[in-house]
Amino acid sequence: MKAARSDVLIGAHLTLGLARHVLVAAIILRDHDERTSHHRYGGTAHDAWAARLATAPTPHDRASITAAIRHYTAVLGDLLAERGITPRGGPGPLWRLLDAVDSAPRIGCCDTADRRGGG
Structure with a gap:
């Protein structure tokens, strides 16, 4: 995980991508309900689901990235449960990975001199 290696920029980018994928899932389900793929009107x-996703922590450091991933995954689980869909295995493995990231010491350094092998 990028956040575990202190790469907050990419970690935040990938985390926000997860939110986008959950929104796409909600759009697909809305289209199924409306029997259309034309998005001329909203207000349904x-x-x-967009409001629920917006309550996630802003992913700006390792802790908020893993918290946002947990939030987005929980919202996806609720979205699927509303449809009677239960993903095989559930989020347990992901939760354990996020717990490990949260409890792990920081890996890497933010100083570019150290990354180049300098002092």
């Missing part, structure tokens, strides 16, 4: 009950 499905808009609540």
Whole structure:
């Protein structure tokens, strides 16, 4: 995980990508309900999924990145559960990985001189 190696920039980027994928899943389910793939009008009950995602922590450091991943994954689980879909295995393995990242010491350094092998 990028956050575990202190690469907050890429970690935040990938985390926000997860939120985007959850929004796409909500769009697909809305399209299925509406029997259309034309997005001319909004204002449906499905808009609540965007609001739920917006309550996630802003991913700006390792702790907030893993917290946001947990939040987005929980929202996806709720979205799927609303449809009677239960992913095989559930989020347990992901939760354990995030717990390990949260409890691990920082790996790497933010000083570019150290990355080049200098002092």
